[in-house]
Amino acid sequence: xxxxxxxxxxxxxxxxxxxxxxxxxxxxxxxxxxxxxxxxxxxxxxxxxxxxxxxxxxxxxxxxxxxxxxxxxxxxxxxxxxxxxxxxxxxxxxxxxxxxxxxxxxxxxxxxxxxxxxxxxxxxxxxxxxxxxxxxxxxxxxxxxxxxxxxxxxxxxxxxxxxxxxxxxxxxxxxxxxxxxxxxxxxxxxxxxxxxxxxxxxxxxxxxxxxxxxxxxxxxxxxxxxxxxxxxxxxxxxxxxxxxxxxxxxxxxxxxxxxxxxxxxxxxxxxxxxxxxxxxxxxxxxxxxxxxxxxxxxxxxxxxxxxxxxxxxxxxxxxxxxxxxxxxxxxxxxxxxxxxxxx
Amino acid sequence: xxxxxxxxxxxxxxxxxxxxxxxxxxxxxxxxxxxxxxxxxxxxxxxxxxxxxxxxxxxxxxxxxxxxxxxxxxxxxxxxxxxxxxxxxxxxxxxxxxxxxxxxxxxxxxxxxxxxxxxxxxxxxxxxxxxxxxxxxxxxxxxxxxxxxxxxxxxxxxxxxxxxxxxxxx
Amino acid sequence: xxxxxxxxxxxxxxxxxxxxxxxxxxxxxxxxxxxxxxxxxxxxxxxxxxxxxxxxxxxxxxxxxxxxxxxxxxxxxxxxxxxxxxxxxxxxxxxxxxxx
Numbered sequence: 001x002x003x004x005x006x007x008x009x010x011x012x013x014x015x016x017x018x019x020x021x022x023x024x025x026x027x028x029x030x031x032x033x034x035x036x037x038x039x040x041x042x043x044x045x046x047x048x049x050x051x052x053x054x055x056x057x058x059x060x061x062x063x064x065x066x067x068x069x070x071x072x073x074x075x076x077x078x079x080x081x082x083x084x085x086x087x088x089x090x091x092x093x094x095x096x097x098x099x100x101x102x103x104x105x106x107x108x109x110x111x112x113x114x115x116x117x118x119x120x121x122x123x124x125x126x127x128x129x130x131x132x133x134x135x136x137x138x139x140x141x142x143x144x145x146x147x148x149x150x151x152x153x154x155x156x157x158x159x160x161x162x163x164x165x166x167x168x169x170x171x172x173x174x175x176x177x178x179x180x181x182x183x184x185x186x187x188x189x190x191x192x193x194x195x196x197x198x199x200x201x202x203x204x205x206x207x208x209x210x211x212x213x214x215x216x217x218x219x220x221x222x223x224x225x226x227x228x229x230x231x232x233x234x235x236x237x238x239x240x241x242x243x244x245x246x247x248x249x250x251x252x253x254x255x256x257x258x259x260x261x262x263x264x265x266x267x268x269x270x271x272x273x274x275x276x277x278x279x280x281x282x283x284x285x286x287x288x289x290x291x292x293x294x295x296x297x298x299x300x301x302x303x304x305x306x307x308x309x310x311x312x313x314x315x316x317x318x319x320x321x322x323x324x325x326x327x328x329x330x331x332x333x334x335x336x337x338x339x340x341x342x343x
Numbered sequence: 344x345x346x347x348x349x350x351x352x353x354x355x356x357x358x359x360x361x362x363x364x365x366x367x368x369x370x371x372x373x374x375x376x377x378x379x380x381x382x383x384x385x386x387x388x389x390x391x392x393x394x395x396x397x398x399x400x401x402x403x404x405x406x407x408x409x410x411x412x413x414x415x416x417x418x419x420x421x422x423x424x425x426x427x428x429x430x431x432x433x434x435x436x437x438x439x440x441x442x443x444x445x446x447x448x449x450x451x452x453x454x455x456x457x458x459x460x461x462x463x464x465x466x467x468x469x470x471x472x473x474x475x476x477x478x479x480x481x482x483x484x485x486x487x488x489x490x491x492x493x494x495x496x497x498x499x500x501x502x503x504x505x506x507x508x509x510x511x512x513x
Numbered sequence: 514x515x516x517x518x519x520x521x522x523x524x525x526x527x528x529x530x531x532x533x534x535x536x537x538x539x540x541x542x543x544x545x546x547x548x549x550x551x552x553x554x555x556x557x558x559x560x561x562x563x564x565x566x567x568x569x570x571x572x573x574x575x576x577x578x579x580x581x582x583x584x585x586x587x588x589x590x591x592x593x594x595x596x597x598x599x600x601x602x603x604x605x606x607x608x609x610x611x612x613x
Contacts, residue, residue, distance in 0.1 A: 078368070122476065125395040132403025136375070139407070143368070143414050155411070162407065182476055347515040351523045358527055358550050362534030367542050374546055381553055384523075387515070388564045393572045397556075400579050405549070405586045412590045413542055416597050438537055445533030452525035456558070457518050473569040482569045483576070494580045501584035508591035511598075 021094055025257040026056040028297065035298065036305045066246040071146060078144035083251035086137030090258035093130040096123040097265045098185045100275050100286035123184040124172055127266055131168070131221060135161050137255065138223075156312055157223055163319040164220035164227075170327035171214035174334040175270045178203055184266075188274030202273040209330045211271045213323060215296075218263035220319065222256060225303040229312045264296035265289075272296075347387060353380035367413045371406055378402045389472035392479055520561035527554035541593050541603050545586065552582045 030045070030053060037044025045052030070079065120126055135158045142154015179187035193201050204211045220227040268274060272292045275285030310318065357377035364370045378401050385394035473479065483491060527550060534547025556575045563571015593603070600607050 075368075078372075120391070121474075122391045122395050125392070125399065129395050129398040129403060132399050132407075135403070135407055136410075139410055139414075140372075151414070155414070158407065158411075162404070344515060347519065351519075354523070355526055355530070358530045358534075361550065362530060362538060362543065362547055364543075367540060367546075370543055370546055374549065377550070378553065381557060384520070384557060385560055388520070388560050390560050390564065390572050393556075393560055393575050396576065396579065400583060401549075401553070405583050408586060408590060409542065409546065412594060416594065416603070441533055441536030444536060445529045448532055449526055449529035452528060453522050456521040456525055471567050472564055473567065473572070479569045479572055483573050487573050487577075490577055494577055497584055498580065501587050505587040505591040508588065509594045 017094060018091065021091060021258050021261065022254070024261050025254050026060070028257045028260065028301075029056040029059060029253075031297070032301050032304075035301045039302070039305045060250065063246055063250045068246045068248070075144040075146070078140045080248075082137050082141035082144060083248045083255070084137075085140065086134060086255035087251045087258075089130050089134035089137065090255040090262065093127050093134075093262045094258070094265065096120050096126050096184060097262065097269060098188060098274065099265065099289045120183070122182045124176065124182050124187075124270075127184075127262075128165075128169055128172065131161075132165060134255070134259070137252075141252070156229070160223070160227065160229075160312075160315060160319070161221055163316060164217045164323070167213055167319065167323040167327040168217035168221060170324070170331050171210050171217060172270070174207060174210045174327075174331045175203055175214075177331075177334050177338050178206060179270075184269050188269050188276070191273040192276050200273055200276065200278075202271060204271040207271065207330070207334065209326065210334070211267070213327050213330060214271065215263075215267055216323060217327075218267065219300065219303070220315070222259040222263055224256070224260065224300060226307045226310050227315055228304075229309055229315055260297060260300055261293065264293045264300070267296055268292040347384070350380045350383040350387070353377070354384070368410070371409050371413060375402045375406050378406070389474045391474060392476050517561055517565045521558060524554045524558040524561070527551075527557070539604050539606060541596075541605055542590075544605070545589050545593070549582060549586065552578060 033055065034044045034052065045055035048054045048058045070076065138154050138161070139158045140154075142150045142152075142157070145151070175187065176182060179190045181187060181190070187203075191201050191203060195201060199205065219225050268289060275289040277285065277288030277291075280287060354377050357373045357380065361370045361373045361377065364373065378397060382394045382397045382402075385391075385397060531547045531549075531551035531554060534550065535544050538544055538547065556578055559571045559574050559578070561571070563569065563574075596608060597603060
């Protein structure tokens with residue numbers, strides 16, 4: 001294992017992605033509270049730092065100093081393991097997401113390095129697999145807290161996640177038909193260029209329904225916005241993380257925000273063309289990526305503070321009886337279209 | 344090679360712990376760990392599609408089903424206290440017998456399998472690996488199209504059966 | 514580099530562990546888990562052999578085995594739930610009413 005500049009660049013890239021995901025969670029905390037405040041015509045955080053921008057830092061320091069509670073009847077091993085599983089799966093899914101074109105960092109490297117931690121052939125399936133694994137964090141949190149609110153919240157939440165994984169996978173499958181490859185960089189590169197000179201070749205124009213299905217399923221997967229009944233404050237105290245406090249609670253929060261970022265990033269790569277965009281050279285494509293992911297995250301926050309919450313049985317009915325048939329029909333129509341137009 | 348030993352050791356130790364745990368939830372979680380190690384072995388065998396499918400189907404769906412059933416049944420731990428008092432003689436017997444049989448099975452299988460692959464494939468994997476999903480898909484939908492369709496009917500039957508069997512009467 | 518024999522020996526050991534679990538344990542769910550261990554050991558053999566012959570058939574058979582294992586786990590657990598409602602126990606020794 002020789003120490004080449006490429007190896008050092010890869011290690012630095014991995015650490016960079018990790019740190020940026022942590023930062024993105026902190027930024028999302030601030031953005032959520034500020035946007036929520038503006039939507040509700042109030043000010044939001046404005047005391048800590050300029051325009052309240054250091055508010056997440058204050059939140060983290062507060063959480064760190066809280067007492068770490070542990071209910072006596074709780075199964076201590078599973079109780080401690082659940083937030084770790086949630087957070088680990090949230091970070092691991094981002095390992096295969098590319099966020100920029102090959103770059104040599106202004107000529108410092110001899111060969112270009114793709115801005116992606118691991119370039120796997122089956123990247124799309126890996127994301128799906130890690131999304132399946134993140135169910136365990138919630139299920140174990142609900143069970144090990146040994147309290148009825150937590151158990152109900154945990155089981156409902158995981159049942160919801162499993163149900164929406166089906167539509168998630170079918171929407172992914174429709175994109176795979178268009179992109180003809182399972183590797184995320186391959187799918188992004190298939191969206192380069194434009195039609196008629198001005199309309200970018202994004203898959204969202206070929207598959208608007210698929211994009212909506214994917215995004216809806218992604219919102220349900222991350223237990224957010226209109227699908228957050230299991231952690232609804234009014235109904236279930238706080239669902240599966242009722243008994244958690246201090247850093248374990250922070251881990252669940254972190255996992256939720258990082259999952260949001262991952263879903264937005266994968267949606268950007270699959271449907272919105274990733275890092276391709278006009279006016280900027282390829283090497284600065286990550287700026288376009290950030291803009292697109294930021295737009296989707298804003299949409300996430302906007303939905304949460306605008307739409308009323310689905311009741312649990314309405315949620316499950318929607319997932320199975322509405323979203324799944326639409327996803328199947330979308331897949332069939334896409335397959336027919338690919339066969340007919342031969343693209 | 345060290346990677347093979349690492350994954351192999353994790354798989355074997357996790358499986359041993361699965362069959363020796365009292366609490367069924369720990370058994371399920373240890374089995375998930377074993378599946379993770381097996382997935383790593385599949386990647387080493389240049390079968391990335393099978394590796395990822397193992398995580399999605401086995402570790403991500405079947406084990407969640409097991410976990411749900413264990414949690415909803417809220418099953419008591421396997422009775423050991425009663426057995427210790429009343430059937431002490433009967434408890435020792437099956438345990439020793441089962442363990443001896445399992446060891447005998449392991450030895451026999453090892454002998455039989457290494458006999459078969461003895462000469463030409465005993466040293467490494469000479470042939471080219473078929474690892475791309477496109478190649479697998481092509482064979483799956485041409486040579487194995489009939490089993491594929493039958494499998495879908497099988498899953499439908501299993502779904503209907505599971506719902507009917509687990510329903511509460513009235 | 515691990516050879517085919519190494520993978521087969523590992524598969525044999527896992528299969529034997531699964532068999533021991535089925536024979537020794539007296540909790541139906543653990544017995545079902547041991548059956549899953551056995552199926553996984555067989556999957557490993559299939560993929561190893563498929564790799565050594567250079568075809569995709571090994572991986573395809575594994576695909577079918579996984580599907581069948583999923584169906585069997587679902588139906589098996591449904592039966593366990595139905596049985597548990599009757600006798601409130603997961604010990605297979607309590608379901609002996611058909612013994613003559």
